[in-house]
Amino acid sequence: MAPEQIRGADYLHLIPPISHVELRADPEAFLSHRFQPRECHHISTSGRSGRPKLVYHDPQSLLMNVSWSERHEQVLGHFTHRRIGRRLLTMNVEASVASHVHAYYRRRLRLLRRLGPRREWINVSAPFEQQVELLNRFQPELIISYGTFMGDFFAQIHRRGLHVHRPELISLGGEGILPEHRRLIEEDFGIPIVMTYQSGESLKIGFECEERRYYHLHEDLCHVRVLDEDGREVPDGEVGRVHITNLVNRATVLINYDQGDLGRLLPVERCPCGRNLRRLELVEGRRWPMLHTFDGRALHFVDAIEPLQREGWIDRAQVVVERPDLWRILFISTEGDRVPDWREQARARVAAVAGPGIAIELEPVERLELTDTGKFTPVLVRCPGHPPYV
Numbered sequence: 552m553a554p555e556q557i558r559g560a561d562y563l564h565l566i567p568p569i570s571h572v573e574l575r576a577d578p579e580a581f582l583s584h585r586f587q588p589r590e591c592h593h594i595s596t597s598g599r600s601g602r603p604k605l606v607y608h609d610p611q612s613l614l615m616n617v618s619w620s621e622r623h624e625q626v627l628g629h630f631t632h633r634r635i636g637r638r639l640l641t642m643n644v645e646a647s648v649a650s651h652v653h654a655y656y657r658r659r660l661r662l663l664r665r666l667g668p669r670r671e672w673i674n675v676s677a678p679f680e681q682q683v684e685l686l687n688r689f690q691p692e693l694i695i696s697y698g699t700f701m702g703d704f705f706a707q708i709h710r711r712g713l714h715v716h717r718p719e720l721i722s723l724g725g726e727g728i729l730p731e732h733r734r735l736i737e738e739d740f741g742i743p744i745v746m747t748y749q750s751g752e753s754l755k756i757g758f759e760c761e762e763r764r765y766y767h768l769h770e771d772l773c774h775v776r777v778l779d780e781d782g783r784e785v786p787d788g789e790v791g792r793v794h795i796t797n798l799v800n801r802a803t804v805l806i807n808y809d810q811g812d813l814g815r816l817l818p819v820e821r822c823p824c825g826r827n828l829r830r831l832e833l834v835e836g837r838r839w840p841m842l843h844t845f846d847g848r849a850l851h852f853v854d855a856i857e858p859l860q861r862e863g864w865i866d867r868a869q870v871v872v873e874r875p876d877l878w879r880i881l882f883i884s885t886e887g888d889r890v891p892d893w894r895e896q897a898r899a900r901v902a903a904v905a906g907p908g909i910a911i912e913l914e915p916v917e918r919l920e921l922t923d924t925g926k927f928t929p930v931l932v933r934c935p936g937h938p939p940y941v
C-alpha cells in the first residue's frame with residue numbers, strides 16, 4: 552500500500568490493527584525514522600496486561616498536549632470555584648504515566664509554574680492515616696487520582712466513619728472506578744467525579760463533560776474506531792474493542808492500535824453540554840483491586856511489581872493474593888535469570904514494599920492465572936472478605 556492511498560480517516564480500515572503484543576515486542580519498529588530514541592521522551596506503561604510497553608513521544612507533541620488540557624480544565628472550572636491558586640492534591644504512583652508527563656512539563660515550563668495550582672502530592676502507597684491527614688490539612692478544592700485507588704480510599708473512610716475534608720471535585724484517569732464506589736463518593740460524600748480517558752500510547756483520548764456520563768473524544772488528537780474481533784468496524788451503539796490512531800505524536804506512530812478496552816461510540820447527536828465532539832462509552836473500565844498491607848496502606852499493582860520490572864527482562868507479572876498474608880508474584884520471563892541471586896533480591900524488595908507480616912513468593916510460570924470467570928487481572932485476590940480485603 553502507498554501513502555497516497557490514505558486520504559483521510561475513512562481509509563484507516565486499509566491498515567491492519569496493531570496489538571499491544573506487537574508494540575511490546577518491538578517498540579523501535581513503530582518509531583519514525585525521523586527520530587532517534589534519545590531525542591524522545593520515553594513512556595513505559597504496565598497496563599492491564601502486566602507487561603511493560605515502551606512508547607516514544609516527540610517533545611513537541613508533549614508540549615502541544617498541554618494546551619489541549621484546556622478542554623478538561625473547562626469542565627473542572629464548572630465544579631471548582633477558582634482556578635488561579637487552586638489547591639490541587641494529586642494521589643498516584645511515582646511510576647505513573649501522569650507523573651512522568653507532569654515532571655516533564657514542570658522542567659520545560661518552569662516560568663509558568665507560579666500561575667499554576669498550589670500542589671501537594673502523595674503516593675497511593677503511603678499509610679492511610681498520612682493520606683487522610685494531608686487531605687484534612689491541605690483542604691484541596693480538587694483531587695486528581697485514579698479510580699481503583701480513590702474508590703478504595705473513600706470506602707475505607709466510610710467504613711471507619713471518619714470526618715474528612717470534602718473537595719469540590721475529584722478528577723480520575725487511568726482506570727475506571729467501580730460503580731458502587733462512584734455512587735458512594737458522589738451520593739454519600741456529595742463529591743462529583745469527572746473521568747478522563749488516556750493511555751501511554753495516546754495521552755489524551757477522551758474526557759467526561761459536565762454531564763459526567765460518557766467521554767467526549769479529543770477527535771483532533773486521537774482518532775477512535777471501535778472494531779469487532781475480526782477487525783471490522785461495528786455500527787454506532789454496538790460494543791467492540793477501542794482502537795486509537797494517535798494524530799499528534801510523530802515519534803512512535805500508532806495507527807489502529809488496540810487499546811485493550813471495550814466500548815461503544817454513541818450515535819452522533821448533540822450532547823446537552825453543547826460540545827459536538829463524538830462520545831464514547833467504556834463498557835468495562837480498566838480496573839483491578841488494590842493490594843492491602845497490614846500497616847494500613849493500599850498498594851497499586853505498579854508499586855508491587857516495580858521491583859521486578861526494574862531489571863527489564865520480565866515479560867509479564869501478576870500478583871495473586873492467596874491470603875492477606877501471602878502474595879504469590881507470578882512472572883513470565885523468556886530469558887531466565889540473568890543475574891545470580893536476582894530472584895532472592897527481587898523477592899526481598901517486594902517484601903520491603905509490602906511491609907511486615909506478608910510472605911512473598913516469586914514463581915516463574917508459563918501462564919498467568921485467571922479469575923473464576925476466566926478473565927485476566929494483574930491483581931487476583933483469592934481471599935475476598937478477609938480483612939483487610941473487605
Ligand SMILES: [Zn+2]
Pocket residue numbers: 760761762767822823824825826
Ligand atoms: Zn457533553
